[in-house]
Amino acid sequence: MAVALELLDVSKTFRRDKEEILAVDSVSLKVEPGEMATFLGPSGCGKTTTLRMIAGFEAPTRGSVSIDGQDVTGVPVNRRDIGFVFQNYALFPHMSVYENVAYGLKVKGEASADIRRKVREGLDLVGLGKAERRLPNRLSGGEQQRVALARVLVLQPRVLLMDEPLSNLDAKLRIHMRSEIRRIQKHLDVTCLYVTHDQTEALTMSDRIIVMRKGRVEQVGAPMEIYSDPRSMFVADFIGQANMLPGVVVTSDGRALLTVDVAGRMLSVRAVRGETFSRGDSAAIVVRPENLAPTDGEGMPGRIISSTFLGGRMEYEVELAGGVTVTSFDPFMPGKRLWSEGEETVLSFDPKAAVALRA
Amino acid sequence: MKNNSAPPVRSCAPALKRDPALFPALAAIWLSLAVFVLYPALRLFLTAFVVDGRISFSNLAAILEGWYFRRAFLNSIWLATAVSASGTFLGYLYAFAVTRISMPSWMKWFIGGVTTLPLISPPFTSSIALTLSLGPNGILLNLLGLGSFNFYGFWGTWLSETLTYFPVSFLTLAAVLSAMDPNLEDAGLSLGASSGRVFRTVTLPLSIPGIANSILLLFASSLADFATPLVLGGHNFPILPTQAYLQITGMYDLRGGASLSFLLLFPALAVYFLQRFWVGRKSYVTVSGRAGSRSDFKSKGKATERIVLAVCLSLTAFILYLYSLILWGAVVKVWGVDNTLTLENFRYVFTHGKKAIVDTLIIAAVVTPLGGLLAVLTGYLVQRGRFFGNRAMEFVSMFNYALPGTVVGIAYIIAFNQRPLLLTGTLTILVAAYIFRYHSAGIRAVIASLHQIDPSIEEASASLGAGSARTFFRVTVPLIIPAVLVGMRYLFIYSMTAISATVFLVSVRWTLLTTRILECMTELQFAQACAFSVTLILIVYIAAALLAWLTRLAAGRISGGGGTGQWQ
Numbered sequence: 062m063a064v065a066l067e068l069l070d071v072s073k074t075f076r077r078d079k080e081e082i083l084a085v086d087s088v089s090l091k092v093e094p095g096e097m098a099t100f101l102g103p104s105g106c107g108k109t110t111t112l113r114m115i116a117g118f119e120a121p122t123r124g125s126v127s128i129d130g131q132d133v134t135g136v137p138v139n140r141r142d143i144g145f146v147f148q149n150y151a152l153f154p155h156m157s158v159y160e161n162v163a164y165g166l167k168v169k170g171e172a173s174a175d176i177r178r179k180v181r182e183g184l185d186l187v188g189l190g191k192a193e194r195r196l197p198n199r200l201s202g203g204e205q206q207r208v209a210l211a212r213v214l215v216l217q218p219r220v221l222l223m224d225e226p227l228s229n230l231d232a233k234l235r236i237h238m239r240s241e242i243r244r245i246q247k248h249l250d251v252t253c254l255y256v257t258h259d260q261t262e263a264l265t266m267s268d269r270i271i272v273m274r275k276g277r278v279e280q281v282g283a284p285m286e287i288y289s290d291p292r293s294m295f296v297a298d299f300i301g302q303a304n305m306l307p308g309v310v311v312t313s314d315g316r317a318l319l320t321v322d323v324a325g326r327m328l329s330v331r332a333v334r335g336e337t338f339s340r341g342d343s344a345a346i347v348v349r350p351e352n353l354a355p356t357d358g359e360g361m362p363g364r365i366i367s368s369t370f371l372g373g374r375m376e377y378e379v380e381l382a383g384g385v386t387v388t389s390f391d392p393f394m395p396g397k398r399l400w401s402e403g404e405e406t407v408l409s410f411d412p413k414a415a416v417a418l419r420a
Numbered sequence: 421m422k423n424n425s426a427p428p429v430r431s432c433a434p435a436l437k438r439d440p441a442l443f444p445a446l447a448a449i450w451l452s453l454a455v456f457v458l459y460p461a462l463r464l465f466l467t468a469f470v471v472d473g474r475i476s477f478s479n480l481a482a483i484l485e486g487w488y489f490r491r492a493f494l495n496s497i498w499l500a501t502a503v504s505a506s507g508t509f510l511g512y513l514y515a516f517a518v519t520r521i522s523m524p525s526w527m528k529w530f531i532g533g534v535t536t537l538p539l540i541s542p543p544f545t546s547s548i549a550l551t552l553s554l555g556p557n558g559i560l561l562n563l564l565g566l567g568s569f570n571f572y573g574f575w576g577t578w579l580s581e582t583l584t585y586f587p588v589s590f591l592t593l594a595a596v597l598s599a600m601d602p603n604l605e606d607a608g609l610s611l612g613a614s615s616g617r618v619f620r621t622v623t624l625p626l627s628i629p630g631i632a633n634s635i636l637l638l639f640a641s642s643l644a645d646f647a648t649p650l651v652l653g654g655h656n657f658p659i660l661p662t663q664a665y666l667q668i669t670g671m672y673d674l675r676g677g678a679s680l681s682f683l684l685l686f687p688a689l690a691v692y693f694l695q696r697f698w699v700g701r702k703s704y705v706t707v708s709g710r711a712g713s714r715s716d717f718k719s720k721g722k723a724t725e726r727i728v729l730a731v732c733l734s735l736t737a738f739i740l741y742l743y744s745l746i747l748w749g750a751v752v753k754v755w756g757v758d759n760t761l762t763l764e765n766f767r768y769v770f771t772h773g774k775k776a777i778v779d780t781l782i783i784a785a786v787v788t789p790l791g792g793l794l795a796v797l798t799g800y801l802v803q804r805g806r807f808f809g810n811r812a813m814e815f816v817s818m819f820n821y822a823l824p825g826t827v828v829g830i831a832y833i834i835a836f837n838q839r840p841l842l843l844t845g846t847l848t849i850l851v852a853a854y855i856f857r858y859h860s861a862g863i864r865a866v867i868a869s870l871h872q873i874d875p876s877i878e879e880a881s882a883s884l885g886a887g888s889a890r891t892f893f894r895v896t897v898p899l900i901i902p903a904v905l906v907g908m909r910y911l912f913i914y915s916m917t918a919i920s921a922t923v924f925l926v927s928v929r930w931t932l933l934t935t936r937i938l939e940c941m942t943e944l945q946f947a948q949a950c951a952f953s954v955t956l957i958l959i960v961y962i963a964a965a966l967l968a969w970l971t972r973l974a975a976g977r978i979s980g981g982g983g984t985g986q987w988q
Binding site for chain 2: 116117118137138139141142143144145147148149151152153154155164165168169212216286342
């Protein structure tokens with residue numbers, strides 16, 4: 062496997078008021094050429110610090126960063142050949158759109174005819190061909206975002222680094238720019254590392270997601286894999302919504318299938334990928350609310366605590382017989398049976414949709 | 421990781437290693453600070469406190485034994501207290517009128533414009549005008565039938581300094597009052613309080629840090645003022661700066677002058693640090709950019725409004741009257757005797773005074789760009805450079821500004837009157853005195869401006885391949901140009917008008933417009949003094965307006981409407 066970018070045991074310690082803060086803790090990672098990998102995690106999890114170490118804005122306390130097989134740990138930013146898109150875009154306010162995009166090309170000392178051509182191409186690529194002469198503060202947020210993107214893309218960087226580039230845009234524009242960035246990234250086949258705290262952004266744009274928590278990598282995987290096989294409760298809860306049912310393993314075929322005793326009911330579920338259980342282990346069964354529906358048929362008995370209409374679906378909070386409270390989403394349709402507060406119900410789910418984690 | 425094998429590397433020192441280009445700048449700044457700030461201060465100290473090779477307080481003791489000097493000390497403190505009280509009161513009144521009373525915008529503009537007149541005029545202006553109207557045979561005295569009133573002394577000095585310095589208070593307090601969230605006052609009113617009660621319980625308490633700031637600023641200004649008491653103090657009201665001046669120029673007593681200046685220096689430094697590090701940082705006002713909507717301020721009660729407006733407008737009229745007196749004095753033959761219109765006085769200015777005009781312009785033309793450059797470098801190194809001693813550099817850079825001008829002048833004349841640094845009588849000493857005393861405003865503006873530039877803008881430049889020098893000149897400098905121009909305007913105004921330090925340093929070879937005005941005043945050539953003042957005020961106004969226009973132009977290009985919030 063070719064490697065465009067590699068982090069090897071990278072750590073970063075900040076010192077603030079004589080107190081040491083471990084911002085990034087032994088992160089190792091390989092990214093393939095042309096891949097779009099996303100760092101996802103809550104604020105303060107170390108994802109931005111990691112990205113800034115790849116860029117060269119911060120020096121790792123330990124470990125090494127390589128780009129295209131070349132160790133760049135001690136190389137200053139301006140010689141790393143990376144493109145960085147900032148959360149606030151960081152356009153030069155005193156330069157026109159054209160000058161902003163031409164800046165890096167001029168630094169490289171390219172011929173002015175080439176600069177002109179490349180800036181045109183870059184601005185056309187992001188759909189801003191007509192804004193050349195304008196100053197950044199005359200542009201909308203989305204347009205500034207495109208200029209920032211064009212500014213790094215014209216340099217054909219080895220790696221494109223993006224630090225929460227959509228977080229300053231309004232919701233509609235964010236959705237549009239999401240697909241726009243992904244389209245351009247695929248079109249240019251550029252390796253991209255993307256930082257976000259927005260799970261939808263990560264799920265929709267990435268080839269792979271790196272979930273981070275407290276400076277550590279919690280899980281790496283394709284979006285669907287992360288969603289269907291969360292390796293920990295943290296991942297399950299951070300990406301999408303998750304219900305957790307505690308239980309004890311009764312039978313196990315060694316790897317894939319388990320029978321778990323949950324509050325006296327036997328449930329057959331799948332073990333999470335890469336985990337083995339044996340009889341007597343305690344387990345946590347993760348079921349997404351959309352896979353848990355109240356019915357009149359077979360399943361786990363419970364009582365409706367609250368019932369909320371959300372437009373496309375009903376959201377029920379249900380207290381199960383064992384005392385655990387879970388959430389259930391039921392698609393809404395006129396004429397469908399609705400449940401109201403205080404009613405007794407039964408929750409059923411498809412065992413394929415549930416997965417058992419080690420508790 | 422908490423293991424010992426990996427010592428944490430925090431980039432503190434490597435700023436210099438990363439940017440070797442910083443080193444020459446750093447060395448040049450420290451060298452110039454050593455020569456023009458630290459060395460004179462040291463020499464002043466040695467002159468005052470070393471007697472026969474050992475440290476002694478005998479000079480100071482001798483000074484304190486003289487009742488005349490003791491009175492000068494007490495007078496200085498008393499005058500500064502009175503001026504800071506009256507100036508702050510007037511400043512608050514003006515600030516309140518402009519920010520809280522609805523008036524046509526031309527009136528706001530007019531009040532603001534007139535109050536800046538004393539700020540950029542040479543220090544004698546109000547003294548001359550007051551002498552003409554309230555001095556012996558003054559026209560206002562005659563008009564009021566108070567012919568025998570002796571205006572020289574405390575009353576004249578106090579009145580003149582109040583008029584000169586209250587605009588400082590006005591600007592400080594207007595900033596505080598207009599930054600105050602109007603919702604707070606609206607909330608008070610909506611809770612049923614009367615407008616007077618809202619003022620007493622909300623507006624006034626919230627302005628207290630601003631008021632304290634203003635009091636300290638005016639106290640320091642008055643304590644250091646040299647020109648006004650020299651003209652209006654008279655023999656019965658000695659104060660420290662003028663006594664130190666007379667001690668040196670009249671008695672050639674450097675030791676006595678140095679000791680006197682220490683007497684002045686202690687209260688001045690105390691007030692400066694109190695202002696800068698305590699009150700200056702204390703503020704209830706949160707500038708969040710988008711505070712509550714600026715609602716129309718509610719009526720404060722018609723009677724109060726009328727009284728405040730009446731006071732402000734009559735004071736504004738009085739200032740205008742004083743300035744028109746100067747203009748009038750400049751175009752009549754002999755003040756008070758022969759009121760025939762003439763341009764004779766201006767002819768005098770442009771013949772006998774030509775050297776002073778040219779010299780002053782040369783000095784200002786050298787000081788302004790050089791001081792601006794130094795302010796950019798110092799401000800940048802202090803704010804962005806992460807190296808040892810950058811706070812010390814800031815402190816030393818501000819030092820001459822914190823000292824009263826008289827003290828700086830005496831220190832310079834002691835330090836540069838002998839080899840190896842024999843500079844008295846040269847252009848260099850005047851330029852250095854102005855730069856190191858007045859580039860502090862530029863440094864502060866640059867630091868403030870750098871604070872506002874998100875570091876990501878400079879990081880963006882680096883990530884696009886630019887080295888640190890390119891980033892500095894192509895990205896950072898263009899963005900702080902407005903701040904640099906503000907600093908340069910300040911340098912220009914003061915190198916045209918300030919006198920307290922440089923009065924010790926002028927010579928036959930290099931002279932100043934301000935010292936020429938002083939000479940005219942002491943020789944009772946009022947008409948010529950007026951003509952000089954008018955000329956000086958015009959030059960300063962035009963140049964200041966030009967620089968202000970350039971600042972707006974530069975700022976307009978980089979700020980403007982819209983934006984992402986990265987650049988506010």
